[in-house]
Amino acid sequence: MYDFVSGPLAWLSFIIFFVGIIYRIIWYVRGLDWQMDRVAYRPHRKYGIKGAARSIFYWLLPFGTRSWRYYPSFTIMVFVFHFGLLFSPLFLPAHNIMLEQAVGFGLPTISESAADVLTILVILAAVFIIMRRIALPEVRILTKPYDFLVLAIAVAPFITGFLAYHQVGNYRVMLTAHILCGEIMLVAIPFTKLSHFVLFFMSRAQLGMDYGIKRGGMKNAKGMTW
Structure with missing residues (x-):
């Protein structure tokens, strides 16, 4: 089971991921229509x-927009969640060992303790997001x-990676689950x-193009084409 999950199934997952993401990008760009969008x-x-x-x-800057500043606690948790979600898998030593074995090179790595901290922060941030969705009526209704x-x-x-690394339960089973x-x-990302x-x-x-062209950036320009 482990050999299949870490071998053919892993390659299939990456193929679906990359093909799916490329398709979503192309589909998004092809869907733009200046006449409909008025830009x-x-x-x-x-x-x-x-x-x-x-x-x-x-929008990538914490508290860089009014929306981020309006909900400070939520903003902090969102940035913590996404930071850990992105950087922990990319720079985890174990992942880069596998990457180097597969393609011949790896990325710079963080320490195992730093990875543990990021993992715990991701889990805590997820719990906060769940509680917020349940507790706030204006969020719960959506x-x-x-x-x-x-x-x-x-x-x-x-969760499974943290348990596998700290050998909670059967290591082989937990690693396969991870x-x-x-x-x-x-596979889920593109869909x-x-x-x-x-x-x-x-x-x-x-x-940004909408606001930059139509709603301020060119308000004094002449010869607009819409």
């Missing part, structure tokens, strides 16, 4: 790129079981809300 993307590309970069930058499922898919690799959970997450790790940049760029 002249091509004729005013300079202003659009400036607006897109500004939008992405400030929450569906699907949202909890997506969150569980994202957190499961961290790899399988990671593969489920990879669920988890795709926002890429589509976030697409949507923020689009909105």
Whole structure:
């Protein structure tokens, strides 16, 4: 079971992940329509790129936007969650050993203790997000079981990885479960809300171009094409 999960199934998961993400990006870009969106993307590309970069930058900056500043505790947890979700798997020593064995190179690594801290922070942040969705009426009314499922898919690799590393229970079983959970997450990313790790940049760029061209960046310009 372990050999299959860590071998052919892992490669299949990565293929589905990369092909799915590329498809989502192409589908998003092809769906843009300047007549429908009322944004002249091509004729005013300079202003659009400036607006897109500004939008992405400030939304990636903790408390960089009014929305982030309005909910400070939620903002902190969201950034902690996403930071750990991204950096822990990428720079974990064990993952990079496997990467080097597979493709011949690896990334810089963090210490095991740092990985433990990031893992615990991810789990705690996920608990906070779940409690917030349950406790706040304005969030609860928008929450569906699907949202909890997506969150569980994202957190499961961290829980199983933490248990496997600290050898809680049967190590082989827990390690297999960890790899399988990671593969489920990879496959789920292109088809669920988890795709926002890429589509976030697409949507923020689009909105930034909208504001940069139409709603301020070119308010004094002449010869608008819409």
